[in-house]
Amino acid sequence: MKNVSNQQASSSYLKVVKRSHFISSDKVVRLMDDVESIFTKHFANNDRKKTMKFLRPQRQRESHMVTFFVGLFTGCFVSLFSVYAILAHLSGIFRPNSERSYVETVYPIFSVFALLSLHLFMYGCNLFLWKGTRINYNFIFEFQPSTSLKYRDAFLIGTTFMTSVVAAMVIHLLLRASGFSPNHVDAIPGILLLIFIFVLICPFDIFYRPTRYCFIRIIRNIVCSPFYKVLxxxxxxxxxxxxxxxSLISLYNLIPLMRHMESTTCYFLAGSFKTHRYETCNSGRLYRELAYVISFLPYYWRAMQCARRWFDESDPNHLANMGKYVSAMVAAGARITYARQENNLWLGLVLVTSVFATVYQLYWDFVKDWGLLNSKSKNLWLRDDLILKNKSVYYMSIVSSPSI
Structure with a gap:
């Protein structure tokens, strides 16, 4: 108004605002106090300091340097990936008659790091969409607003991660083509893993330390699910x-994360990068045992979380939810066993357990978790309260979920 009318009205405007009923009314002040007390009691465990962090967060100034480095590392990733593609084509490592050790061992190990960076990128996309739809994910996940990741930060971590991985792949390919000893060259994935572990546990307040330690705490809570309260x-x-x-069960011949984690774990535990006995991580006993362990563990952890929530809340729905993951464990075990013992008995078990687990999971996801398929809802076959205005998103989720 000041710039348009060329009048010095700011002081008069502020005087009127300060005398307004909204500023001077005791009812407004009491209402704010009531909201703070209710939030403190029900959502912050009577911790007023925690309440103030959520209700009155200090807005941090966003730096354009983050955006700059996201673009920088994205460009570096594209350039390095182009170099890697050219070198791989010239060396012929992906040709049918080439040596299979790289494709069957080293390449899956690098793929683990690449897929982890892809997960970080997708998490950044989630943060971007949550912010656009005004979903308070900091409150939902109980993150500290002052230290939680923004979508730009997630993109920065993902692009940095991916650039490091592709750079290691280029170095590995160059040293391999230059005739260096395989014992030294094949240790590069292990060195990269050690670097990432060091960055993850680094005690210095650099590289998003609150987020790194929060991630470690979450993994600890998952691994020790029955002994920690589930958030x-x-x-x-x-x-x-x-x-x-x-993904491991239904898309085993593609590039799922858990399958390559299985190969990576075997690669380091069996010492294949030293002995170069790569068949150990294709058909050996250790590989077969890891297939069961890696397939069962996530379902087991999730089932234990449901058991702990039932113990804390005495809600039988958590036991029913635990049954969903137990059925998935049985289906996963039958599927892996059938892949090694192909006979009619195991085929029948695979069909029965897979169909039962699939129907169980779809029903729970649609009806219990999402609250969809409600015939009495004012939104056809959806729930009454929808966050997204476009209903087609929910219908597409229902249709695409079984195929995913």
């Missing part, structure tokens, strides 16, 4: 792990 972020992360096991 929203804990079973959200555990659900991500179970979705990767579904």
């Amino acid at each position: 929203m972020v804990d079973f959200f992360m555990a659900d991500q792990l179970t979705s990767q096991v579904i």
Whole structure:
């Protein structure tokens, strides 16, 4: 108004605002106090300091340097990936008559790091969409607003992660083509893993230390599920792990994360990068045992979370939810066993357990978790309260969920 009318009205305007009923009314002040007390009692465990962090967060100034480095590392990733593609084509490592050790061992190990960075990128996309739809994910996951990741930060971590992985792949390919000893060259994935572990547990306040330690705490809570109270972020992360096991079972011939984690674990535990006995991580006993362990563990952790929630809340729905993951464990075990013992008995068990687990999971996801398929809802076959205005998103989720 000041710039348009060329009048010095700001001081007069502020005087009127200060005398307004909204500013001077005791009812407004009491209402604010009531909201703070209710939030403190029911959502912050009577911790007023925690309440103030959520209700009156200090808005941090966003730096354009984050956006700059996201673009920088994205460009580096594209350039390095182009170099890697050219080198791979010239060396012929992906040709049918080439040496299979790289494709069957080293390549899956690098793929684990690549898929982890892809997960970080997708998490950044989630943060971007949640912000656009005004979903308070900090409150839902109980993150500290002052230290929680923004979508730009997630993109920065993902692009940095991916650039490091592709750079290691280029170095590995160059050293391999230059005739260096395989004992030294094949240790590069292990060195990369050690670097990432060091960055993850680094005690210095750099590289998003609150987020790194929060991630470590979440993984600890998942691994020790029965012994820690289950929070929203804990079973959200555990659900991500179970979705990767579904990829392992249904898309085994593609590039799911859990399958390559199985190969990577075997690669380091069996010492294949030293002995170069790569058949150990294809058909050896250790590989077969890891297939069962990695397939069962995410479902087991999720089932234990349900058991702990039932113990804390005495809600029988948590036991029913636990049954969903137990049925998935049985189906996963039958599927892996059938892949090694192909006979009619195991085929029948696979069909029965898979159909039962699939129907169980779809019903629970649609009806219990999402609240969809409600014939009495004012939104046809959806729930009454919808966050997204476009109903087609929910219908597409219902149709696409079985195929995913």
